[in-house]
Amino acid sequence: MTAATPAKKKSSPSGNKKIAPPLGIEKSPTGITGLDEILEGGLPKGRPTLVFGGAGCGKTLLSMEFLCRGATQFDEPGIFVSFEERRDDLVANVASIGFNVDELEAQGKLAIDNVRLDGVNTTESGAFNLEGLFIRIATLANAIGAKRIALDTLEVLFTSIQDPGIVRTELRRLFEWLKDRGLTAMVTAESSSHQGGTRYGIEEFVSDCVIFLDHRTSDERAVRRLRVLKYRGSLHHADEFPFIITSKGINILPVFAMRLDQQAFSEKISTGVAHLDHTLTGGYYRGSSVLISGSAGTAKTTFAFHFVRAACERGERTLYISYEESPSQIVRNLRSVGLDVQVWLDEGLLRIESLRPTLYSIEGHLLWLMQIVDEFEPRNVVIDPVTSFLRMGSSQQTASMLFREIDILKSRGITSVFTALSSSGEDEHSEVLISSLVDTWLLTRLVETNGERNRVLFIIKSRGMAHSNQVAEFGITDHGIELFDPYIGPSGVLTGTARILQVEKERAVAEERVELMKRLQERMERKRLDVESQVGALWRAFEEERAMLDDSVLEGVGALEEVLHLRNLMRTSRWSTNDELSDDNG
Amino acid sequence: MVKSNAMAHAAGAHTNGDSGRWELDLYVVGATVLSLRAIANIEQICHSNLAGNYRIEVIDLDVHPEMAIENNISAIPTLVRRSPGPPRRVIGDLSDATKVLQGLELIEA
Numbered sequence: 001m002t003a004a005t006p007a008k009k010k011s012s013p014s015g016n017k018k019i020a021p022p023l024g025i026e027k028s029p030t031g032i033t034g035l036d037e038i039l040e041g042g043l044p045k046g047r048p049t050l051v052f053g054g055a056g057c058g059k060t061l062l063s064m065e066f067l068c069r070g071a072t073q074f075d076e077p078g079i080f081v082s083f084e085e086r087r088d089d090l091v092a093n094v095a096s097i098g099f100n101v102d103e104l105e106a107q108g109k110l111a112i113d114n115v116r117l118d119g120v121n122t123t124e125s126g127a128f129n130l131e132g133l134f135i136r137i138a139t140l141a142n143a144i145g146a147k148r149i150a151l152d153t154l155e156v157l158f159t160s161i162q163d164p165g166i167v168r169t170e171l172r173r174l175f176e177w178l179k180d181r182g183l184t185a186m187v188t189a190e191s192s193s194h195q196g197g198t199r200y201g202i203e204e205f206v207s208d209c210v211i212f213l214d215h216r217t218s219d220e221r222a223v224r225r226l227r228v229l230k231y232r233g234s235l236h237h238a239d240e241f242p243f244i245i246t247s248k249g250i251n252i253l254p255v256f257a258m259r260l261d262q263q264a265f266s267e268k269i270s271t272g273v274a275h276l277d278h279t280l281t282g283g284y285y286r287g288s289s290v291l292i293s294g295s296a297g298t299a300k301t302t303f304a305f306h307f308v309r310a311a312c313e314r315g316e317r318t319l320y321i322s323y324e325e326s327p328s329q330i331v332r333n334l335r336s337v338g339l340d341v342q343v344w345l346d347e348g349l350l351r352i353e354s355l356r357p358t359l360y361s362i363e364g365h366l367l368w369l370m371q372i373v374d375e376f377e378p379r380n381v382v383i384d385p386v387t388s389f390l391r392m393g394s395s396q397q398t399a400s401m402l403f404r405e406i407d408i409l410k411s412r413g414i415t416s417v418f419t420a421l422s423s424s425g426e427d428e429h430s431e432v433l434i435s436s437l438v439d440t441w442l443l444t445r446l447v448e449t450n451g452e453r454n455r456v457l458f459i460i461k462s463r464g465m466a467h468s469n470q471v472a473e474f475g476i477t478d479h480g481i482e483l484f485d486p487y488i489g490p491s492g493v494l495t496g497t498a499r500i501l502q503v504e505k506e507r508a509v510a511e512e513r514v515e516l517m518k519r520l521q522e523r524m525e526r527k528r529l530d531v532e533s534q535v536g537a538l539w540r541a542f543e544e545e546r547a548m549l550d551d552s553v554l555e556g557v558g559a560l561e562e563v564l565h566l567r568n569l570m571r572t573s574r575w576s577t578n579d580e581l582s583d584d585n586g
Numbered sequence: 587m588v589k590s591n592a593m594a595h596a597a598g599a600h601t602n603g604d605s606g607r608w609e610l611d612l613y614v615v616g617a618t619v620l621s622l623r624a625i626a627n628i629e630q631i632c633h634s635n636l637a638g639n640y641r642i643e644v645i646d647l648d649v650h651p652e653m654a655i656e657n658n659i660s661a662i663p664t665l666v667r668r669s670p671g672p673p674r675r676v677i678g679d680l681s682d683a684t685k686v687l688q689g690l691e692l693i694e695a
Contacts, residue, residue, distance in 0.1 A: 113655055114658075115658065115660055116658050117660065118675065121672070121673065121674050121675055122674075122675040122676070122677060122689075123674075123675070123676045123677070123685050123686070123688055123689030124676070124677055124678050124685065125676050125677070125678040125679070125680050125681065125682040125683075125685035125686045125689065126623075126624075126627075126678035126679035126680055126681035126682055126685075127620060127678055127679050127681070128620070128661045128662060128663060128664075128677045128678040128679065129620070129661070129662055130660055130661055130662070131615040131647070131662040132613065132615070132647060132654045132659040132660040132661060132662045132664065133654075133660040133661075135615065135647045135648075135651045135654045136651075136654045136655050136659075136660070138651070139651045139652060139654065139655060140655070161661075
């Protein structure tokens, strides 16, 4: 190999190795849910990968699934070399994850070889090698044109062969040989009781890719986890990932699937409450996540079921997970508020799953949910309430799980509704953590005033849509939830009787005012009439006065004219007699 | 080649009746030093301990690779005692005669 690439080696001194990993390392996808994402594409092609863990950690199944998927999905036939399990056990084991080994073998896509190293009936005498094993693998590889191989568990060699020197030499030879043949290999091994390695140091031989499987039990709950310890020349995710074994194989849930690149839907779907749809300008967005939080007895479940009803009426499959009530309890309680969900259950549109939160670990729940989602393929999922998880883990853990849950549901275009019980200060913290993950947050609250408790609804946030920030009061009637217009007056938000009283009071005040205005108007009218009549009287008096004045003026004018006339007459007569004139001057 | 050679040895080795005869298979891969040493060693041991009442079949997996799977052979060389039963195995070049005799239950372990 060194000889084949002398130039390459020259150009990349050892110091640069870490900085510049070989680009485009060829990978072999496993097809196992989540694993290829963690491995950034798959296992190193044509090279061995070590999978190790304690007893019952799932390494045999993982390697078997690797081969079955290789054969069925990637047209890469594989050989399973079993050092422990018998063929029949393997076939049954793999059938549990949905693969038919007999069929795959008949199609020439899979070959199983059970290598039995019978230590008790075998004696060692002198030098030997494992050439027989090589021949077996080569024979099968040639027969089916194998591209993949699983060796489970190779380290049995260490217990059945006395001379560990021989085993080491042969293992080294075997891995070189597998690489020469270009077989993508998965080698399993037991982990040592001490942390961090295999019992017989198999990792010494397999250094390209190392995967660790863990099956821990904490607080009586078993959790399976997977971690990629090493991947030479490739990016990979080093976190621990929980996984489950389902009827469809191993299911690993990578957290980083949170790439925030999910398709955003513009379609709005009904919340199931007409008034709320209106407030949210049409409802929730399809594929979004909704949180309905509130204290006990604030009708969170009822709210959620309104959504369910609307979904079922649209003919969409909906999954309801309850951590508090049994399905029959739910059905009965909902009937009392006029919601008949039995119909949807019968039609298979609705599936209610009830279980104790403590049944699984936090991750276990997530995986369990995903399994149901895979089976049922709902368009909507309701989880009631998510705060149940706080009893099992920290709020940080709960938020982390929801983070994944929301992400996975979103990536499938599933609309999710979560309810959360808020009461104490601790819960509120979690509420905040959760709320940052959801698109729409509705808060229901009981408001205590004047000796009664009334329910109010706040829309705390709703991403990507116009929404009213107002508080709305709601009631639970025998035909479900009913929202009332909010009353916000000078003395704050009023609810219940206070709201009704206030509305009444306002009406009374308004009526009073109208009455007053009416009275004022009448008074003004009367005043106007009064003024008018007074004006009329004055006018008439004035008219009379003027008439009188006119008369006197005319009289005066007449008298004057007479005087002038008399004077003229007198002047004419004087000019006729001088006596008269001189008398006049004297 | 090796097989036919071994068969020749086997052919001239039966003197007693079939009932108590030792049937031994020796699996090898090619005419390697290891193979030849194992063949020589088992013949020497049988000659000394079984007084001609034995038959050794040498099987070269290079020639019959399918027999490795059929008979579950991993270590090379492997000597299989087919008769008397139950089957017993001795792996290695059979250079430690005591171990071989123990493995074939000709002497107590």
